[in-house]
Amino acid sequence: MGHRPAAAVLDILRDEGVDKVFGNPGTTELPFLAALADAHNTPEYILGIHEGSVVAMADGYARATHRPAFVSLHIAAGLANGLIGLLNARRSRTPLVVTAGQQDRRHLQQDPMLSGDLIGLATPAVKAAYDIQHARDLPLALRRAFALAVRPPAGPVFLSVPMDLLDEDTEVEVPARTPPPPQGPAAGIERAAVLLGAATRPAIVAGDGVGREDALGALVRTAEACGATVHHQPMSDCLNFPTTHPLYAGMLPPRHDAIREALTAYDTVLIVGAHAFTPHHYTPGPALPPGLTVVQLDSDPDEIGRNFPATAGLVGALAPSLHRLADLLGDQVPAHTARSRTLRTGQRHTAERDRAESAARAAYSPAPLAPWAAAHAVARGLPPDAVVVEEAITMGLLLRRLVRLDAPGSYTHTVGGGLGWGIGAAVGRALAEPGRPVVAVLGDGCTLFGLQGLWSAARQSAPVLFVVMNNGVYRTLQDTYAARGGEGVCPGTDLGPLDFTQAARFFGVDAVRAESADQLRELVAGAGELTGPLLIDVPIRS
Template sequence: MGSRPALALLDILRGEGVDRVFGNPGTTELPFLAALSETEDAPEYVLGVHEGAVVSMADGYARGTGRPAFVSLHIAAGLANGLIGLLNARRSRTPLVVTAGQQDRRHLQQDPMLAGDLTGLAAPVVKAAYDIRHAHDLPLALRRAFALAVRPPAGPVFLSLPMDLLAEDTEIEVPARTPAPAQGPAPGLERAALLLGDAARPAIVAGDGVGREDALGALVRTAEACGATVHHQPMSDGLNFPTTHPLYAGMLPPRHDGIRSALAAYDTVLIAGTHAFTPHHYTPGPALPPGLTVVQLDSDPDEIGRNFPADAGLVGALGPSLHRLATLLADRVPEHTAKSRLQRAGERHAVDRDRAEAAARAAYSPAPLAPWAAAHAVAAGLPPGAVVVEEAITVGLLLRRMVRLERPGSYTHTVGGGLGWGIGAAVGRALAEPGRPVVAVLGDGGTLFGLQGLWSAARQAVPVLFVVMGNGAYRTLQDTYEAMGGKGVCPGTDLGQLDFTRAAGFFGVDAVRAESAAHLRELVRGAGHLRGPLLVDVPLRA
């Protein structure tokens, strides 16, 4: 049975599990909006007042639901505003299906107002871009887009939809959805077990693929089976190993020299679901120390051997592969050996954690706060089951060392680098998991990029605690400038002290200023009792 194009679009969205549309509309989206208004069981339209916030909300929603989120943007200008969010989603491997309305095809050759090369604009930051020219191509392209968005490596897929195409009075067939086949365990796990099982000093790098594929429990089994010390990948986007576990040794630094130094203590490493050790600052030399035996496991075959050679390269679903590897290791590594390694690692790591805790507590004071104290106050105040959405740059690095988290999905970041993601992502995450407290830890610079997301937070009445760390500068630039030997004041990096409580009030969000580290801790502790958004302005010492 056929459907009009706009109604066929809604049929496919329902079939793909889409219950919300994140968008900012214009004239070219009116046929789609009309279909939404005519359909009783249509997805809810979540309005954002800037496309950066729209895409960020969809990003957070997709991560919280585990399904592709659907985004509707307006023509070339709206797509251009959303490109930063799409870049973040591509680098963080968040599955999105994104559409933008194109001008009416009947006058495209006349260069009408707002028209543009939409697929050319989107192509560098998405997995694929489709220019839909005929109504009968729309259903097939949409099905293909949803399938491609989740296929490793996951990411955003874009479709350009001409305004008049969606309004056509024609019947088109909607193809049935074909469920994607589940990926199984990787071949070659026996060799991987041999290499890891014979190691005297094994280690594991927990990549973001572990969190994305819900394989955290399987990685814990694998680590415990051989007593391997575990590091998060550099600037990890999520929680891929419990930070409370005795084997956990913290995040690797985002520089090749730092990674090389940290991994020099080991003779064999399992690198699971990690995107090629993407560095931030250049340092000479490779990421891995010489002589290190490398076992690399990923669901994306392009990652194997991408930036470093692997003695064993394995391709398969991370959860099933790691569970199988844990079983093989348990048969190969004596139980007393694995337990002895776990105990020794736990003792070392406990000393490091206690030292960091003591230093942070000693820095507690009235506002303005020391960054260490602010990070500790947030970590110490987190209510049970909380989700941390972090875009705090310098304070975020400290927060990673302080948080004690175990539940999958409880830490969210974007390695994409496009500022302004945090507010929208927190709103989307709260919509996806309404029973979990959401604490967004934001830098003042990033907050300025994404302020419009507060409008959606107020409109949706999401119970999100927005914690804005105000150091009055692009601090990470100033720190890097000094490290590079820069002289004097780095130009263009001073923001001055800003009152974010006033900005929150403009958008209808309640706000308060943290008076001390203890006050901040108590505000965070109350995040689980919020009935709407609350912004906390945290003045930091220079």
């Protein structure tokens, strides 16, 4: 049975499990909005007042629901505003299906207002971009977009849909949904087990694929089976290993020289679901030390051997592959050996954590707060089962060393680098998991980039605690400038005094200024009792 084009879109959205449309509409989206208004059982429209916030909300929602989120943008300008979010989603491998309305084809050659090269704009920021020119092609392309968005490596897929195409008085066929075929365990796990089993100093690098594929428990089993020390990949986007575990050794720094130094202590490393270590600042030389035996496991075949040679490369779904590897390691490594390694490693890591804990607690004071004290207050105040959405750059590095998290999905970041993601992502996360406390830890610069997301937080009554670390400077730039030998103050990095309580109240969000580290901890502890958004402005010593 055929459908009108706009009705076909809604039919596919419902079939794909889409219950929310994240958007900021314009005239070219009116046929789609009319279909939403006329149909029954349609997705809820989540309005944002800037496309950056719209895409960030969809990003947070998709990560929590583990299915593609649907985004509706407006024409070339709206797409351009949303590109920062699409770049983040592509780097963080968040599955999104994104549409933008193109101008009416009947006068497109006359260069009408608002028109533009949507495909040219979108292509660098997405996995694929489709220019729909015939109504009959729209349902098939939309089905293809949902399938492609989740196929490893996951990411955003874009469709340009002319306004008049959705209005056509014609019927189109809607193809049935084909469920994505599940990936099974990787081939070659037996050899990997032999290599790891023979190691005397094994290590694991837990990449973001672990968190995305819900393989955290499987990785814990693997690490415990051989007593391997576990590092998070540099600037990890997810919680890929419990930070409370005795084998956890923290995050690798995002520089090849620092990674090489950290991994020199081991003879064999298992690298799981990590995208080529994503270095930030350049340093000469490879990331891996010479002589290291490397076992690499990923669901994306393009990652194997991409930036470093692997002794054994395995492609398959992470959770079943790791469970199988853990079973085989049980036969390769004596239980007393694995327990002994875990005990020794745990004693060393506990001592390191205790030192960091003591130093941070000793820094408690009235505002303005020392960075270590502020990070500690947030980490110790987090309610059980809280989700941390972190976009705090330098403060985030401190927070990562202090949080004690073990629940899957409890830490979210974007390695994409497009500032302004955190507020919208936290709102999207709260919409996806309404019973789970969401604490967004934000730098002041990041907050300024994404401030419009507070409007959506207020409109949705999203119970998010926004914690703004307010030091009045672009600290990471100043620190890097000094490290490169710069003298004096780096120009263009001073934000000056900022009162985020005023900004929050303008958008209808309650706000309070933290007067001490103890008060900050108490406010964070109350995140689970929120019925709407609350912003805490935290003065930080610069």
